[in-house]
Amino acid sequence: MDNLTELYCHIDDFYQQFKPEFDAHLIATGRQRLRACQISVAEIMTILVLFHQLRYRQFKSFYYHHMLGMMKRAFPNLPSYSRFIELVPRSIMPLCSYLQSMMGDCTGISYIDSTKIAVCHNKRIYRHKVFKGLATRGKSSMGWFYGFKLHAIINHKGELVSVKVTEGNTDDRVPVK
Numbered sequence: 001m002d003n004l005t006e007l008y009c010h011i012d013d014f015y016q017q018f019k020p021e022f023d024a025h026l027i028a029t030g031r032q033r034l035r036a037c038q039i040s041v042a043e044i045m046t047i048l049v050l051f052h053q054l055r056y057r058q059f060k061s062f063y064y065h066h067m068l069g070m071m072k073r074a075f076p077n078l079p080s081y082s083r084f085i086e087l088v089p090r091s092i093m094p095l096c097s098y099l100q101s102m103m104g105d106c107t108g109i110s111y112i113d114s115t116k117i118a119v120c121h122n123k124r125i126y127r128h129k130v131f132k133g134l135a136t137r138g139k140s141s142m143g144w145f146y147g148f149k150l151h152a153i154i155n156h157k158g159e160l161v162s163v164k165v166t167e168g169n170t171d172d173r174v175p176v177k
Contacts, residue, residue, distance in 0.1 A: 004074060007049065012042040014098050022093065037087055038077035044084070044091040045098065047075070104159025112153045114172050116140045117165070119147040138168025151175045 019041075047067060056062035063081050072078065079087065119135050120128045125146045128135070135147045147168050153161040153176070164175045 004046075004050070004071075007053075008042065008046045011045050011049065011098065012040075014101060015042040015045065015094055018094050018097055022097075037079065037083075039075070039079060039084075039087065041091050041094060043075060044087055045095050047084075048088070048091065048095060099160075099163075102160070104155050104157060104161055106153075106161050107155045107157065109156040110153050110161055111156075112151065112172070112176055114140075114149045114151045116142070116145045116168065117148040117150055118145040122146060134167070136167040136169045138170070 047063075051059055051062050054062065054066065056066070060081060063084060067075065067078060068081075078084070116138065119131050122144060125137070128146065131147070137144060137146050138149060139145075140149075145168060149166050149168055149170055149172075151164045151166060151172065153163075155161050166175055
């Protein structure tokens with residue numbers, strides 16, 4: 001619980017600084033379409049970060065088992081799973097900015113690696129419509145795939161220095177500056 005409180009406080013402090021700056025850059029339309037909810041954006045961000053820290057494989061099982069089961073006291077206003085999924089897009093921009101703010105500095109010794117992000121099985125490439133025109137066929141050390149590559153640069157302290165998502169057929173040396 002100690003670590004969870006520390007994580008939430010860190011994310012909430014970041015969000016309190018981020019929100020006024022972000023709102024100042026939005027174009028006003030006169031209408032506000034965001035439905036009120038009982039869970040804050042900082043809590044949504046904390047749950048998403050916690051999911052990756054605990055290394056669950058499926059978010060749905062994490063939410064039902066861990067959040068609604070074991071963490072109900074820490075997050076008393078948790079919505080249903082389907083409502084939470086509807087709320088996640090509200091946290092995407094702040095979460096990306098939070099990741100960017102947590103990047104480490106280049107210390108002179110850096111490691112780069114890439115991993116594939118396959119969007120469908122190879123047999124379904126010609127029927128795939130969601131990322132048509134964006135995803136491409138690529139080859140990794142594990143074989144052919146259809147999708148994207150995630151490139152990450154890490155310094156010798158284990159901190160992320162930079163990340164970039166490219167098409168699947170991008171050479172691993174191309175995104176490195």
